[in-house]
Amino acid sequence: MKRSMALRLLLHVYPRVFRARFEAEVEAYLAFRREELAPRGRLAVAWSTAGAVGDVLRTGLAERARELAWRRTPLASVPFLLAGAVSGALVLTCAFVVFEQVVRQPLTAMQHASSAGPSVLLFPAAMLLVIVGLCVALRKCRTVWQDSPR
Amino acid sequence: MRDSRVTDRPLPPPVLYILLCLAEGERHGYAIMQDISQRSGGRIQMGPGTLYTSLQRALEAGYVSEARLRREDERSARGRQPYRLTAAGRQAARRELARLDAVMRMARNARLTPATEEKP
Numbered sequence: 556m557k558r559s560m561a562l563r564l565l566l567h568v569y570p571r572v573f574r575a576r577f578e579a580e581v582e583a584y585l586a587f588r589r590e591e592l593a594p595r596g597r598l599a600v601a602w603s604t605a606g607a608v609g610d611v612l613r614t615g616l617a618e619r620a621r622e623l624a625w626r627r628t629p630l631a632s633v634p635f636l637l638a639g640a641v642s643g644a645l646v647l648t649c650a651f652v653v654f655e656q657v658v659r660q661p662l663t664a665m666q667h668a669s670s671a672g673p674s675v676l677l678f679p680a681a682m683l684l685v686i687v688g689l690c691v692a693l694r695k696c697r698t699v700w701q702d703s704p705r
Numbered sequence: 706m707r708d709s710r711v712t713d714r715p716l717p718p719p720v721l722y723i724l725l726c727l728a729e730g731e732r733h734g735y736a737i738m739q740d741i742s743q744r745s746g747g748r749i750q751m752g753p754g755t756l757y758t759s760l761q762r763a764l765e766a767g768y769v770s771e772a773r774l775r776r777e778d779e780r781s782a783r784g785r786q787p788y789r790l791t792a793a794g795r796q797a798a799r800r801e802l803a804r805l806d807a808v809m810r811m812a813r814n815a816r817l818t819p820a821t822e823e824k825p
Contacts, residue, residue, distance in 0.1 A: 573757075580757060580786060581753045584756070606752060607753055609752075610752025614755055
């Protein structure tokens, strides 16, 4: 892979607006730096490049988070809420399966009695409650994150 | 549009370094980094990410603006956009330095600066 292509790929860690504004300047910066350090040898260039890549990754992710936090429209909450709901449902399903396989079925088999009545309604109700709780907590987290100093 | 979250808070150190550097004249990004590195005796090395995200903050806050390229530089100017300090940037730098000065005074009173620290 060509160096310029790898660099362009790396710069995709930044949001599109930032890239459009500063991509050429970051490329020029790295080219100047390579030229400046070339007389000191390959190791110096490699060390500096590694530092620059780390710096770009760190600040790029911070820019992405900043961009996300600055979108204060109600629609911006949808991915957070969906993510919370899906992960909550997954966790609860896993817990339910484990509970069924490890605790309830062996117990039922031991007692030779089927007691499926109330537990059939209990699980969806508990799941709904936890999902709503997770959504509220995620929304609260997002508000705190937006208002925190950067 | 100015962002009050940027303007009303203490300046992040990289932004302050950039303002101090540009107080001496227009410079492009790489020259800013070199200048800061030289003045700090190599202790402060600003990576490209830190430099350009800080420049973006300074541009958004109106502390820095893009300077016009000279005609003879236009052909080789890709990636060498010069920046200059604005009046708001000068004011912000002064305000931040006054704040740091107050902090230093408090530190001196508490005998926490290297010059006043008691030797064991």
